[in-house]
Amino acid sequence: MDAVGLFGLAAASGLGRGTEAQLAGALSGVAAFAPVERFDVGGRRVRVAATLPDAGSLADELADVIDGACRHAGLSAGQRADCPLMLAVHGPPGVRGIPDNAGVRGVPDGAADAPRAAGESWPTTADLATSLAGRVGLGSVARVYTSACVSASTAVADAAALIRTGRAERVVVAAGYLVESDQFALFDAGRALATDGAVRPFSAGRTGLLLGDAVAAVVLEPVTALRNRVPGRRARTELARLAGWGRAGDAYHAVQPHPEGHGMARAIGAALRRAGVDAGALGYVNAHGTGTPFSDAAEAAALHRALGPAARQVPISSTKATHGHTLEASGLIELVITVLAMRAGKLPVNAGFLAPDEACQLNVIVSGPRSVAGEYALSVNAAFGGANTALLVQTS
Amino acid sequence: MSARELAVVAEARWPDAGGLTDAGDPTENRTVPPVPGFVLSSFNPLVAELAERCLRRSYGAPPVPPDFGQSLAMIVVSASGDTASARHVARAVDSGSRVGPLMFFQSVPNSIAGHVAARWGLGGPVVCLCPVGDPMAEGLAQAALLIQDGDATAALVVLVEQSGVDGQRATAAAVLVDAVSPIEG
Numbered sequence: 001m002d003a004v005g006l007f008g009l010a011a012a013s014g015l016g017r018g019t020e021a022q023l024a025g026a027l028s029g030v031a032a033f034a035p036v037e038r039f040d041v042g043g044r045r046v047r048v049a050a051t052l053p054d055a056g057s058l059a060d061e062l063a064d065v066i067d068g069a070c071r072h073a074g075l076s077a078g079q080r081a082d083c084p085l086m087l088a089v090h091g092p093p094g095v096r097g098i099p100d101n102a103g104v105r106g107v108p109d110g111a112a113d114a115p116r117a118a119g120e121s122w123p124t125t126a127d128l129a130t131s132l133a134g135r136v137g138l139g140s141v142a143r144v145y146t147s148a149c150v151s152a153s154t155a156v157a158d159a160a161a162l163i164r165t166g167r168a169e170r171v172v173v174a175a176g177y178l179v180e181s182d183q184f185a186l187f188d189a190g191r192a193l194a195t196d197g198a199v200r201p202f203s204a205g206r207t208g209l210l211l212g213d214a215v216a217a218v219v220l221e222p223v224t225a226l227r228n229r230v231p232g233r234r235a236r237t238e239l240a241r242l243a244g245w246g247r248a249g250d251a252y253h254a255v256q257p258h259p260e261g262h263g264m265a266r267a268i269g270a271a272l273r274r275a276g277v278d279a280g281a282l283g284y285v286n287a288h289g290t291g292t293p294f295s296d297a298a299e300a301a302a303l304h305r306a307l308g309p310a311a312r313q314v315p316i317s318s319t320k321a322t323h324g325h326t327l328e329a330s331g332l333i334e335l336v337i338t339v340l341a342m343r344a345g346k347l348p349v350n351a352g353f354l355a356p357d358e359a360c361q362l363n364v365i366v367s368g369p370r371s372v373a374g375e376y377a378l379s380v381n382a383a384f385g386g387a388n389t390a391l392l393v394q395t396s
Numbered sequence: 397m398s399a400r401e402l403a404v405v406a407e408a409r410w411p412d413a414g415g416l417t418d419a420g421d422p423t424e425n426r427t428v429p430p431v432p433g434f435v436l437s438s439f440n441p442l443v444a445e446l447a448e449r450c451l452r453r454s455y456g457a458p459p460v461p462p463d464f465g466q467s468l469a470m471i472v473v474s475a476s477g478d479t480a481s482a483r484h485v486a487r488a489v490d491s492g493s494r495v496g497p498l499m500f501f502q503s504v505p506n507s508i509a510g511h512v513a514a515r516w517g518l519g520g521p522v523v524c525l526c527p528v529g530d531p532m533a534e535g536l537a538q539a540a541l542l543i544q545d546g547d548a549t550a551a552l553v554v555l556v557e558q559s560g561v562d563g564q565r566a567t568a569a570a571v572l573v574d575a576v577s578p579i580e581g
Binding site: 090091125129130142143145146147148150161181182183246247251252253262263274385386 | 433465466469470474475476477482485486488489492494495496497499500501503504505506507508509510511513514516517518519520521522523524525526527528534538541542544545546547
């Protein structure tokens with residue numbers, strides 16, 4: 001069994017472009033939420049999100065971070081050609097087309113009502129993935145995840161499983177969501193969005209989530225591959241080790257999390273067991289923490305169930321308070337920020353915190369950034385369907 | 397392990413060929429009932445019905461006994477996704493008309509997977525995929541990966557495709573699988 005390492009990272013979000021902007025933004029605790037100008041929000045109850053002002057198309061942004069992560073990992077053209085892509089995006093894009101130069105056949109504006117002949121197919125998220133792989137020189141597409149807010153974290157866990165068992169030598173995982181009119185309308189209609197312009201995870205007075213842009217990519221490899229690197233080529237740096245991962249379901253409700261956090265606790269437990277790490281060794285938890293009243297309380301319950309007494313000790317924050325909920329990209333942008341923070345030795349503040357909530361008795365980082373104590377960090381995600389994931393990273 | 401090392405426990409298909417059991421009973425109810433809380437689209441009722449048929453054949457009535465259900469994964473595979481719901485929302489947004497809150501809950505395929513998981517007590521991973529190649533092969537490969545990795549001991553794979561063309565029939569298939577032999581990590 002090979003250990004799994006992260007060797008390249010790239011990201012952009014409402015916090016800015018590049019990994020430095022992600023770290024600086026998360027550590028600053030300054031939220032990136034601003035009035036939405038990308039599309040008409042005049043009919044919406046809530047009108048703010050954390051968008052990247054100069055964002056291109058989703059395909060262009062994804063191509064940029066995938067290329068950036070491959071460069072960061074020092075991959076040659078030949079290594080890219082042997083490497084599969086795992087992609088996490090919202091599906092299906094077909095009703096709006098893929099409006100860019102991705103090389104995928106698009107659908108004209110107004111496509112939601114456009115008549116089509118029987119047998120004519122719209123582009124799928126798999127078409128987007130295949131096109132992306134071609135643009136950045138990756139040899140194949142291994143999987144395309146449409147599992148809502150655990151899409152990216154599930155992709156990372158699956159990539160790690162393939163590498164650990166020797167079935168993949170290297171995997172690029174990429175994920176993206178750019179705030180757009182349809183999901184914004186749905187979250188607004190579902191009254192899921194914060195009404196006071198701020199995301200306040202685990203805080204008294206929290207009113208909901210706010211959406212945000214994010215694209216991110218990581219390169220995962222077996223740590224043993226370092227020994228086999230090409231002589232004369234620059235030695236690549238293992239940025240962090242993916243020490244453990246877990247995925248589990250709540251078996252509770254179509255969209256609500258289990259109030260006692262059953263599935264999330266089992267996902268966290270699986271991640272710790274795979275790594276052989278005790279809860280007491282955790283130095284940080286980057287929480288799912290959407291700022292939604294019911295969901296945050298369920299997550300707090302899950303952390304207590306999984307970590308026991310350590311749940312009151314381990315420093316915890318949700319970086320969604322600064323970059324927003326980035327849906328299918330959440331698991332990856334939050335993993336990237338977790339790795340960057342642990343490597344920098346500073347933990348992001350839980351922005352927007354007003355006062356403790358009895359239902360969330362956790363060691364929330366309310367001022368900071370706080371110094372890191374420990375080498376292990378958890379990144380936790382949950383989604384509709386009672387889906388839960390936990391990723392455990394080790395930095396030293 | 398590979399998908400070839402999975403044992404098929406039960407299968408279902410929509411539309412099915414029809415037929416009779418050995419006892420002379422019709423093999424299928426030829427209608428798909430609605431699912432409370434899910435509207436406008438065949439996507440969610442088809443996932444629920446195909447899942448129901450597979451699970452009933454194996455376990456009778458819900459829930460699956462906890463020893464089995466706790467680690468039974470739910471995998472939904474669809475290239476089209478819920479095109480009918482997505483088109484409905486896009487039309488509403490474009491025309492400035494109201495988007496109903498129920499559409500929020502069915503905006504991702506996870507929701508119906510979670511509905512099935514809750515009804516039958518399936519506590520394994522919930523995964524939704526857009527297939528790059530053969531949908532059933534990818535669903536089974538995902539099942540094999542989760543089982544070998546230890547987060548699942550069995551998986552229910554449901555494929556569903558909407559045509560995106562008014563009046564054309566959606567199709568679906570489901571298969572319940574577990575490992576042929578104990579998995580070595």
